[in-house]
Amino acid sequence: MTRFVALMAGALALLAVTGPALSVEPDEILKDQALEQRARAISKRLRCLVCQNQSIDDSNAGLARDLRVLVRQRLTKGESNEAVIAFIVARYGDFVLLRPPIKPVTYILWFGPALILLLAGFGAAAFLRRRRVAVAVPLTDDERKRVKSILGQGGE
Numbered sequence: 001m002t003r004f005v006a007l008m009a010g011a012l013a014l015l016a017v018t019g020p021a022l023s024v025e026p027d028e029i030l031k032d033q034a035l036e037q038r039a040r041a042i043s044k045r046l047r048c049l050v051c052q053n054q055s056i057d058d059s060n061a062g063l064a065r066d067l068r069v070l071v072r073q074r075l076t077k078g079e080s081n082e083a084v085i086a087f088i089v090a091r092y093g094d095f096v097l098l099r100p101p102i103k104p105v106t107y108i109l110w111f112g113p114a115l116i117l118l119l120a121g122f123g124a125a126a127f128l129r130r131r132r133v134a135v136a137v138p139l140t141d142d143e144r145k146r147v148k149s150i151l152g153q154g155g156e
Helices: 002-018 033-043 062-076 081-092 104-130 141-155
Strands: none
Touching (some): 033 062, 033 081
């Protein structure tokens, strides 16, 4: 029984450690809950430029903290969510967005994987088409005689 309790305590400790990171520090949180919810929603849409695979809401990087503070400052000044995002995009480019807009500059990002998959499918189909199974055609009498003569000469 004590092993079970120890195992469960270990599992709970592991879950506590591997849970979602709460990177927003207490001094960043706004007192107005509505503004804080808007700030969190915006922060989840912006990429950490240091980590690159995390939102600024999830990142502990200094730049992510600076961006979270900037978002909250602009919201407290009365700007809309779109205005805050537009300001940050104007400063850092579309790369700062976790979901960049679909436009000619980002076509390769959006459609590249599908294009590669399609090309791979065509390549596989062409390879399989060329790799047909050969049908056995019976030898003619002349071919049989030639094979026998070759085998007869090789055996001597």
